[in-house]
Amino acid sequence: MVFALVLTSFMPDNTMLNDDNIRMFFIARSKNANLVCYDLNIDKNGKVNSEEPLKVYWINKTDHMGERSDLNYFQKKMAYGYNSKMTGKGIFEISLVAFQARKVILERDQKGKYRGRIVINGKPAALSKIFVQAKPENSMKVSWVELTGIGLEDGKIVTERIIPD
Template sequence: MKNSNRISHTGKRVISIVTILFFTLIATSYAGNPEENTYPTSERLFHIARSTNKNLVCYDVNLENGKLNTKTPLNVYWVNREERPGETNGLSYFQRKMAYGYKLVSEGDDFSEVTLTAYSGKKLKICKQDSKYVCMTTIDNQPAILESLYVQTKSGSPLSVEYVELQGISTSTGAKVSERVKK
């Protein structure tokens, strides 16, 4: 007499396969998270992630003796998240001048205002807030601390931008805010 409460060998195998597929799907989606393994530093203000690969362009505050270098407020570099995870490299001349550099707009005693080379329409203010340096800007028409930008390129054309998404924290509510700017 067969026990109806028993799961057949085939049934156990199907459950095992489904379980493996489920955990593989979770691991794959987690590995694709753009915020995973950003190798943050205590000086990191924000980073740029791109749709073309997982590498990041990082913008750290440039301090001298604990104080903002108002003439050169940012230290910009690459963080590899693919071939050599965690390895950092400086920007090339072309990358600084055409894409990922910045321009100093104004400076004060302990703040600097800059624009990004590839996105000059948005001013970024590097300043101290609650004893920590942050990058202030407007996101979705709200004053906010910038955390990251995501650049979505057009399919088949890595030099053509479809949109840029800014992400940060609203200074008035403390809530996450984002804004998508189409190019």
């Protein structure tokens, strides 16, 4: 049972209904097991909030298992926040504040389900997870970042490890 729970929390297709929101992707870190979740911010009619298309929050996996908490000001502005721009009807360009090199495009797939499209290892993919490996000597510095998603062309898991300059 524990194995199933661990496996499920790191499955690439981690989209699930979560309080009236739909999980687009999450960030896991080497520092601890807590997750930063990015959920589609929709109203009761299923319409995406054009001012704030994603709700971002912590899920505690250590001290207070499962507890949800908002990001603080510093976390939003320096680490886990995002900027968004509506580029079409129901389409948003998302720029993560700490990883602006690649944009995430929130859009509907052929079945009408939202996804976060991004290029991973040269292939279009639906982003499911970002893992951040902190430097052992300074957890505020990043050794590498790994993107994981589902390839849009073949449905296979695709990953890419990025080492910052």
